[in-house]
Amino acid sequence: MEGKKTVRAAERALDILLCFTRQPELSLTEIARMTELNKSTVFRLLATLEEKGFLIRNAETEKYRLGFRIWELSAHLSRTDDPAILFLPEMEQLRDQLEETVSLYVRDGLERVRVQAVESLQAIRRVAPVGARMPLAVGAAGKVLASFSSPVVLDRILSDPEWPENVDQKAYLAQLDRIRRQGFATSVEEREAGTSAVAVPVFGQDGNIMAALAVSGPVGRLTLERMEEVVPSVIEAAERMQKMLKT
Template identity: 50%
Template sequence: MTTTSTTVRAVERALEILLCFAKSPRELSLSEIAREVGLHKSTAHRLLLSLQSKGFVRRQTGSEKYILGWSVLELLGNVYLSDELTTLALPEMTKLRDETGETISLYIRSGIERIRIQAVESNEPIRNVVAIGKTYPLYVGASGKVLLAFADEAVVQEVLTREQIPSDFSRELQLQLDKIRVDGYAVSIQERDAGAAAMAAPVFGRNDECIAALSISGPVSRFTTDKMHQYVDALCTAAAWLTKMLSH
């Protein structure tokens, strides 16, 4: 094997290691990573050291397990700044923020998680603030449930299995997803964070695939149920406009 082909293979293996974390929302041990990518532990360890030196993975404090490093977030930052979706969405999100006075966010699905890729923060002194690149599970919160409701059934089943959701909650979640598909939006009150409420609607791309969730969020003291009802049309109209732009 030539030096060039050896280098290419090493790069491929390093990328395969990074992709392990896309499949799992938790930290991974060396043995788990080696088994997932089909490498000897010594080879996996060597590649992890290289990735760690560049900040793409890091060891959990007081643990032998690995998690993604901050360099991944830096790359994501460049992606969201240049991506067609976030660039196109920003003016409409700003308009929606000005109309509602609350924080507007855009989430996409990555595996069985959601990632915040764009945001226009509320101008109110008390507001819902979440970092760009922050990930959350799909089964909690309005945006997550929207992305889950319009995902393939295989994704739904993976969430139920991988998150080890109890059967009683699983049945309730399935009913919620059915309702979201009918209503065209989701509402959550203090599901993910105490004191916070949110509503979200799907954004579709080509082939009617749900590619994002557009959300409005704010403190429950201000963003009440009545307020959310008032903003349903504004939210769904903004999501429909983004769908129209992205499906052409």
């Protein structure tokens, strides 16, 4: 019984940490609501996580944020195992070449997660927070991840109860078919007003898609014509990333 309690406490502590993938700062009340735990339980777990350095509490706002121990752990990720670290130099090079924000996305269930981003140095730019979760139904990167997924995964995506009502599934499937043929996807204000993006797949050593490499920027600068111009550069960067996985 004690072992089960210990595992349950660990699961709850991890659920609390995962709350910070949605917001950078959270109060005890907010965390209790998000985890569906009572405040006394959350309070005890927060105290432990704070003591161990995984969380930091702001004395003025009484809100919590991730602590330095999280960054200490991430600093020891293996460069060969973590694409967000392994591909960063290539992403920086692509950003410098195209002068737009470059992001790397992976699929997690029925969502895509931005695991790495290199922002444009231009005054007007696409701000891309790492850790953000977005749907697969809209956006260039989401459509790339969906188009090269297995039929089983695609069925799950299409049957998602949270599928956007304004996205026609027949038109979506036709887009995915076109993306598979041409090897890239584009989007103009599909998920966010004023923003356009182009994305290509990054395949793993097993031949399956492991990530989507995307370039995004303001619609006035990253037009459809401009996206077509940069596609070869984005594909070349993705191919270099694939070669890095084999070394």
